Amino acid sequence: MSLLTEIEPLKQSALAELRAAADLAGLEQARVNHIGTHGKFTSLVKQLGTLPKEERPAAGKLLNQAKTELEGALAERRTELELKAALPQDPTDFTLPGRRRTLGKLHPLTQVTEDIVRSFRKIGFVVADGPEVEDEYHCFDALNTPADHPARDTQDTFYLNTPNKTLLRTHTSSVQIRVMEKQPPPVRIIVPGRVYRRDNADATHNPTFQQIEGLYVDKGVTVGDLKGTVEFVFKEVLGSDVKIRFRPHYFSYTEPSFEIDFSSSLVKKMGKDWLEIAGCGMVHPQVFENVGYDPEVWTGWAFGFGIERIAMIRYGINDIRLFYENDLRFLRQF
Numbered sequence: 001m002s003l004l005t006e007i008e009p010l011k012q013s014a015l016a017e018l019r020a021a022a023d024l025a026g027l028e029q030a031r032v033n034h035i036g037t038h039g040k041f042t043s044l045v046k047q048l049g050t051l052p053k054e055e056r057p058a059a060g061k062l063l064n065q066a067k068t069e070l071e072g073a074l075a076e077r078r079t080e081l082e083l084k085a086a087l088p089q090d091p092t093d094f095t096l097p098g099r100r101r102t103l104g105k106l107h108p109l110t111q112v113t114e115d116i117v118r119s120f121r122k123i124g125f126v127v128a129d130g131p132e133v134e135d136e137y138h139c140f141d142a143l144n145t146p147a148d149h150p151a152r153d154t155q156d157t158f159y160l161n162t163p164n165k166t167l168l169r170t171h172t173s174s175v176q177i178r179v180m181e182k183q184p185p186p187v188r189i190i191v192p193g194r195v196y197r198r199d200n201a202d203a204t205h206n207p208t209f210q211q212i213e214g215l216y217v218d219k220g221v222t223v224g225d226l227k228g229t230v231e232f233v234f235k236e237v238l239g240s241d242v243k244i245r246f247r248p249h250y251f252s253y254t255e256p257s258f259e260i261d262f263s264s265s266l267v268k269k270m271g272k273d274w275l276e277i278a279g280c281g282m283v284h285p286q287v288f289e290n291v292g293y294d295p296e297v298w299t300g301w302a303f304g305f306g307i308e309r310i311a312m313i314r315y316g317i318n319d320i321r322l323f324y325e326n327d328l329r330f331l332r333q334f
């Protein structure tokens with residue numbers, strides 16, 4: 001075989017070896033094997049002098065081109081491997097919490113909200129959001145709440161001074177509608193958010209407070225799923241000794257509807273056996289119709305509860321106003 005015909009196959013096998021090197025040591029070995037002082041390719045270059053004079057320029061040119069290509073491949077693979085070597089060996093989990101915060105603390109309501117959200121995330125719920133300034137359609141009509149319902153009374157709802165009856169949402173249930181209008185089923189969301197009602201502030205009421213809404217829509221969803229989900233989350237947030245029970249109730253957007261009571265050592269401490277904690281039910285077919293879901297195909301449940309109430313039970317707080325006064329002597333305890 002003449003020198004000229006050897007160049008190409010030798011170059012190809014050198015390139016393959018350089019490119020396949022798994023680490024920097026392997027790359028160095030490939031370099032020594034081929035383009036080092038005693039490498040296979042180098043020995044080819046050394047044979048150039050043995051060629052007849054007239055063949056030398058063409059062979060020299062080919063060898064030079066091949067050498068440039070090999071050196072390029074070497075440099076390229078070296079950069080890649082150096083980058084790889086500089087990365088941490090164990091994959092980094094970017095979802096891990098950061099280091100301890102150096103300044104300040106989260107408000108107790110934020111802590112409770114985050115705990116609740118974390119529990120729901122474990123079982124596949126995602127957080128959704130919607131506007132606090134709402135229209136009557138999303139807050140009431142689409143939720144099957146008739147025009148003469150007392151919730152719409154100006155005694156209960158803050159209306160804005162606009163001709164189209166814009167209002168401050170009285171519950172996070174409006175976000176159920178906004179989400180279903182935007183996406184086809186299945187749906188699995190929770191909605192933490194601020195709501196407004198025309199209550200006078202006292203130990204258990206405040207004109208603005210926070211709720212968490214949940215909505216689950218799929219095929220074949222049952223009350224059993226609802227109960228299991230609620231029980232799982234309340235056990236996580238309020239302790240493993242939590243028991244829950246459902247009592248029949250009425251909400252216009254669910255049928256059947258229930259109120260959820262719970263019992264635990266925390267409730268006993270408050271001198272009670274059961275505390276009412278949330279409303280829930282199976283999504284009313286009319287609500288599905290209103291958002292364009294086929295109620296013959298889709299089933300679902302929804303619930304809503306107040307975050308302040310959960311925080312008050314959890315921390316044994318007897319006055320809701322403490323959460324908003326921002327008295328540092330209060331806040332420092334959490």
Ligand code: DAH
Binds near residue numbers: 213253254278301304
């Ligand atoms: N919106 C209700 C409230 O503010 C709570 C509620 C009850 C939400 C039943 C729901 C539900 O989604 O199904 O009191």
